[in-house]
Amino acid sequence: MKRSIKQHIGVVLLSVLGMVLPFDPTTVQAATSVNPALSHAIKRHLPDWLKLYKHLHSHPELSYHEKETAGKLASHLQRLGFEVSTQLGGHGIVGVLRNGEGPTILMRTDLDALPIVEETGVPYASKVKTNDDAGTEVGVMHACGHDIHMSVWTGTTQLLTEMKDQWKGTLVAIGQPAEEKGAGAKAMLDDGLFEKFPVPDAAIALHVNAQTPSGTVGYVSGFALANVDSVNITLRGVGGHGAYPHTTRDPVVLAAQVVLALQTIVSREVDATQPAVVTIGSIHGGTKHNIIPNEVKLQLTLRSYTDEVRQTLIESIKRIVKGQAEAAGIPGDLMPIVELDDVFTPATYNDPDLMRLVISSLNKAIGEENVFELNPVMGGEDFGRYGRTEHKVPVCMLWLGAVDPKQHERFLKGEIKLPSLHSSQFAPLPETTIQTGVAAMTQTLLDLFQSKP
Ligand SMILES: [Zn+2]
Ligand SMILES: [Zn+2]
Incomplete structure (x- = not known):
């Protein structure tokens, strides 16, 4: 029997805050480093994830054309032993890892890049040119950091597969196309995401932030995006x-x-x-x-x-x-x-109960001093749509700091401006950003899986 989502979140909350991980916000000590078990595994795999990141970065594909990107992620999930389905709502992929009785958690990455000529000057910069849907030649660039999201998602699926003895439940890892068109989440839902695959008890995702330093994670409880x-x-x-x-x-x-x-x-x-x-x-x-x-x-x-x-x-x-x-x-x-216009992107409302759990996981994963509350923004992201079906799935999207901390310090002193998301000069710092993202996501999922329905 499936519990109602609210009941379920209540149980997770109890088990994380009470039984499994005693946590009192007034007495908790700030963690000083990434959870050691995680950091060891992350160090071992980081070179592979960086290689994947650089490959994805230099081979970006526009919305609705994410064929090679989706194929690469699908074969990664197959190697890990997920049941993999492709071509859901376009180039969407769904990987299901069943690991006994427990909650079902959905983790989403987006796949698509933007029609921008890259000007970052990094050695793995994209040189891709293609014709857009109107037939105009355009450059293609991962200027919204979806390549970071995919690398973090890949790393997290890898660690959770290796740590299967430490959790019970079902992980649904999805690769969503056409986020930049505000259409991919709807396309995957319309194509049966919650009918053909297990309905999640919670859905999580992260997005890089072009204003906050790499090594940190930011959160907003309640309305986060418009x-x-x-x-x-x-x-x-x-x-x-x-x-x-x-x-x-x-x-x-x-x-x-x-x-x-x-x-x-x-x-x-x-x-x-x-x-x-x-x-x-x-x-x-x-x-x-x-x-x-x-x-x-x-x-x-x-x-x-x-x-x-x-x-x-x-x-x-x-x-x-x-x-x-x-x-x-x-x-x-x-x-x-x-x-x-038919394409409407609904607001992302981060479920406050779910967010409380996630914040405690973030504190454990990367240290309280690296976890910040941020202001909501009027930007849009179609991740919120997964929480707006009849199933009322609680959702939570985090901001993953992506700016080189040295550059960020200069920015705080007013010496430089930072390129925004969608800028031809946006160049996230891959090593620490991916490492932090994987630690944050893996710990969060491990904790969410702690309760047995
Ligand atoms: Zn974007
Ligand atoms: Zn984006």
């Missing part, structure tokens, strides 16, 4: 000669009014304690100085945490755009078209 929506607006008017504007209905002036009017949604309509963003990232209309065009197109990104704020943003945009068009005298049959 809902992401894309909206396309077509403002229609009646075009004509630029010298006779009174004979037209000018969509350029209307667009200017709309851009400013939309600013009032966040400032006047959303509760000031609730985060929200409305950004108009693209505006295009017209062809020439003296022609008033027939239409202007706008592209917006919307960010929010709660479903309620998300709905407010969408409904207010529709209302304001229509109202502005009416005020501009646009004919009724030319009212604006407001389209919400």
Whole structure:
């Protein structure tokens, strides 16, 4: 019999905090090094994981094209004795390792890279060029660190296989495609991830952080990453000669009014304690100085945490755009078209009960002094989707520090700026980052597997 998730988390919480690993937050001593059993195994394998990392880094593949990458991870899982399925939701892979009665935990890595020409100058930099889906030649680069995620995921599956006598349960290790399109998690779920494979009691993942030092892990309890929506607006008017504007209905002036009017949604309509963003990232209309065009197109990104704020943003945009068009005298049959993109990335809500457990594991794995609480951000990540099915799986995504600590110190002194994720110059420090990630993930999974359902 499967327990309810809440019951299950309760049991894990008891067993980790009470019976298995006595832990009192007021008396716990800061650990000073990586758990010795783990650090020994990690040292032994690190050269192989670094080799894998450098290979993945120099052979990146764009979203929906992660064929070789998925194949490499699938054969790694096969060698370790996982039951492996491929081609779930595109190039998604699922490895299941059954190790007796116990909780089912899902660990996710993403697989895809970005259309960016790499400018890091590292010896293993990507030189890959390809055509994107529109047929334009682009460079390809792991500028979001998904190659680090895959290396950590590989290392963690390896250690958990070797440490099978220390845990009981079922590990579901998934390689998710198309994260950068916000589509891969949905594609894997739509293709039967929770029907064809064991439904997890918890799901965990990590993402590199381009602002925090390698050797550390950051966490956010509750909302950590935002809902992401894309909206396309077509403002229609009646075009004509630029010298006779009174004979037209000018969509350029209307667009200017709309851009400013939309600013009032966040400032006047959303509760000031609730985060929200409305950004108009693209505006295009017209062809020439003296022609008033027939239409202007706008592209917006919307960010929010709660479903309620998300709905407010969408409904207010529709209302304001229509109202502005009416005020501009646009004919009724030319009212604006407001389209919400189908690809919606839901917010990542890190389950607070699960996060409490994970924090105690992190403290054990890498030392309390290397574990930090971070602020939530309005960026998006589709990992949150695994927690939004009817199964209500508690999810937890961690931030893995990736910046060379020496560079980070210079950054703190204001001497340098750090390249962000998706920058052509983002170069994580692989050794300590992978080592820290594997220690953090392995310890967390070992602890989550401690309770017997
Ligand atoms: Zn990214
Ligand atoms: Zn990413």
